[in-house]
Amino acid sequence: MTTTATIPVTSPALPRLRYGALIAMMAMSFLLVTAEFLPGGVLTEIAADVGVTPGQAGQMVAVTALAGLIVAPTIGLALPRLDRRSLLVWMAIGATVSNAIVAVAPSLPLLLVGRVLLGAALSGFWAMSITVAARIAGPERLGRAVMFTSAGTSLATVAGVPIGVMLSEVLDWRAVFVFAAAATAVLAVLLRILLPSVPAEASASLSTLVGTLKLPGIGLGVAGHVLVVLGHFLAFTYIRIALDRVHDAGQQIDATAVIVLLAVFGVGGFVGNILIGMIIDRTYRVFAVVSPLVMALMTLAVIVASGAPVLVGVAAFAWGFFFASWLLIVNTWVGHRMPDRLEAGGSIVVVGFQAAIMLAAGVGGLLVDGLGIVTVYLTGAVILVLGAVLFGLSNRASARA
Secondary structure, X not given: OOOOOOOOOOOOOOOOOOHHHHHHHHHHHHHHHHHHHHHHHOXXXXXXXXXXXXXXXXXXXXXXXXXXXXXXXXXXXXXXXXXXXXXXXXXXXXXXXXXXXXXXXXXXXHHHHHHHHHHHHHXXXXXXXXXXXXXXXXXXXXXXXXXXXXXXXXXXXXXXXXXXXXXXXXXXXXXXXXXXXXXXXXXXXHHHHHOOOOOOOOOOOHHHHHHHHOOOOHHHHHHHHHHHHHHHHHHHOOHHHHHOOOEEOOEEOOHHHHHHHHHHHHHHHHHHHHHHHHHHHHHHHHHHHHHHHHHHHHHHHHHHOOOOHHHHHHHHHHHHHHHOOHHHHHHHHHHHHXXXXXXXXXXXXXHHHHHHHHHHHHHXXXXXXXXXXXXXXXHHHHHHHHHHHHHHHHHHHHHHO
C-alpha cells in the first residue's frame, strides 16, 4: 500500500523593511514641507528686510505651488532613464540651493527664483515617492512605507514650522534658511547611501499619463482627490478667521487659545497618520470615502459649535486626524490600483494637489471677502462630500472592471 502526503506550502517571508531608507524619506518630506510653509510664519520679517509689502512677499508660497504644478507631470518625462534614487538626491540638492538662495537674497526677484527651485524639488520628490516606497517595502506593505513620508509632512506642520518661527525670533529668518540648507545637504548624502537603486519606469510618457486616467475608475478617483483637497484647503486656508469666531461664555477666546486649537489640529494629523498607516493597505477603499465625509462634518462643526471651545477642539482634532493622512490614503490607492504605473499615478496625485491648493486660495479669497467665512465652510463641506461620492463611484467602477 502506498500513501501520499501533502507537501506543506509556505509563503515566502516578506523582506526586511529598510527602516533607515524610510526614515530618510520621512526626513526629506519634513524638510521640504517645513521650507515650503515657513515663509508664512516670518512673512512680515521677510517683507521688511527686502523692502516689499507682505502681500508681495506672500508670492513666495504662490510660485512654489506653481512650479510644483508644472514639474510634477513632466519630471518623469524629462528624465526617463535616470535612476529614481539619483533623482531624489538631486531634489535634495535642489532644495539645498533653494534655501541657500533665500538665505542670502537681497531682493524679491531672487527670493522667487529660490522658491521656484523649492517647488520643483518638492513636486519631484512627491511624484517619485510612491515608486521609491514600493521598491523599499514591496507592494504588500506599500501603505506602511508611504506612512513614513506622510508622517514627515504631518510632523512639519506640528513642529517644523513652529520651531522655524521660534528660531527666527531668537536668531534671524535668514539663519533658519541657512540651517535648512545645511540639513538638506546632509540628507542628500544620506539618501544616496540608504536608498536602494530604483530603475525608472520604461513606460514613462505623456500617453501613459493620459492612458492612466482612462483606466476603469481612475478618472473618477483622481477627480475625487482634487475635490477632497479643494474642499479641505478652501476651509483650512481661512481657519484662523473661523477660529476667531469661537467664544466661551459669550466672550471671544484669546490668541493663545486659537494657537492651541491649531496645534490640536496638527497633533490630530500626526496621530491619524500613524494609526491609519498601520492598516491602510487593507482599508484604503473605505478611508477614501469615509475620510472626506468625516472632514465635511468636522468643518461644519467648527462653524456650528463656535460657542463651545471644547467641541471645536474635538472637531479640529478629528479634521486633522483624517486630512493629514489623505496623501497616505490616495497614494496607497494609486499603489494598489495601478501598480504598473506608479510614476504616472504619483505625478497625477501631485498635480491635483497643487492645482486644488491654488484654486482654493483664489476662490476662497473671493468667497470670504464677498460672502463671509460661514459660506466658505459650507462650500468646503459640500465639495468634500462630492469628493467622497466620486471615490465611491470609483470603487464600484473598478469592481465591475
